[in-house]
Amino acid sequence: MKLWEIAHSRTGDKGNISNVSLIAYDIKDYELIKEKVTPEVVKEWFKDIVKGEVKRYELPQLGALNFVMYDALGGGVTRSLALDKHGKSLSSYLLDIDI
């Protein structure tokens, strides 16, 4: 099952740091998502994009996780050579993870 089936996501950027939320549609799926989508899994998934560490914050009452990915945006929106300089579309990529 893809995360896309049970969760949604939005990406934000601050400088060279990207943060990607992961939110269960049904809060009953939160524990499963929390168990499967560890910072290590996310770091491996984005290994060709994210050069720094990945930290995870938990918001259980909202069924949500927040992944903060360092050194992730090719130097940040102002000087990145990427097509998507903000990394906005990374959220959809996260949802492609099979769990």
Added chain:
Amino acid sequence: MKKIRIGTGAGYAGDRLEPALELMEKGNLNYISFECLAERTIAIAQKAKLVNPNKGYNGLLEHRMDKVLPLAHKHKVKVITNMGAANPQSAVDVVCKMAEEKGIKGLKVAAVYGDDVLSKLDRYKDAAVWETGRPLAELDGIISANVYMGIDGIVEALKNGADIVITGRVSDPALFLAPLVYEFGWDLNNYDLLGKGTLIGHLLECGGQATGGYYAEPGKKDVDKLWELGFPIAEVSENGEFIITKVEGSGGVVNKDTLTEQMIYEIHDPSAYLTPDCIADFSNVTFTQMGKDVVEVKGASGREKTDTLKVSLGYKDCYIGEGEISYAGPGCLERAKLAAEIVEKRLALTNVKFDELKVDFIGINAIYKNSDRNYNTPEEVRLRVAARTKTKHDAEQIGNEVETLYTNGPAGGGGATKSVSEIVSVASILINRKDVEAKVIYKEVL
């Protein structure tokens, strides 16, 4: 209990105008705030001001105010915006002149500034630049330095009767928190209330992103009438409790999911969102659907602010040259790869210097990039080559070498485009808040 209704007029510099007008006409608002200043916008505005000392404010100021001024006046909605950018004083002059021309009388317009700290940087030569970890003294080509100010200047302007407040750089939530502090007389040491007000600002500052914009996923997250997306309204009580809603009949949706996405947007640790006015704590926030497009928000709090403020430094960084060309049909990916090889070899042969080069195959790996994945054979692919260079000449060669693939490259290349940009980048340092003082000036249309 007294309640204040505040809406978002713009979530970024170039945002749609109609939702703001709809809010002023039908939203029963007390305040509308327009957030129009991205990280480096002010550096670019500073360059415009150097060319013409009367410019350097948001380029859409006149376009917006032409429609906003009459409605704000008619419906008694106060307007707060950072459209002043590098020149709030001139923006005030422009707005007053427009009001006079429209026959609007009894209008007080305030400029809030003091965010330009370029002249104070010599005190901070040893300050560590966040992006590089190196001392500020080593950063060349600085053209602007603007500190993120808090609510002080806006609150002062409102206390002195301003109807329209135009600022330079302030924190985005301050545009929304300031009127609440003023209206409710919130104590500036009551960090719990400031944290609640900061969440209101954070949820509202990106406009449509709270009301179903940037959210739709056909079949999973369907959203009504995104072409008529309504912008958000917060209805706030004196104790900091609030609901988020939108104008009835407008497009979009307000629910737990739209607000959860927006609450987490651009924050790191949810229990420590640093702003000039407090350290906001969103870690215990809950959303409760009270009706169609009406959500009650509870649980935000805050702690004492830090002694430092963040400064955004704009500096002349580099040039970026880009070129793109498309290939289609059988073998298109192989032809695009050959095209990329040709470009890279040509750049080496002609001695073009670059600091970094990026080759993307749009449709294959321009956004998704994971070397473990096998990509299917595409129907079409677009080669994109981008490089960061020190000179404009070298940047131009990137696009030129892509363009010459038309007659010199693989079969069937089409739709070549090229561009060169001079890049003003942004770096950050912290400064002592004692070095910053908000200044306010007023102009009246009698």
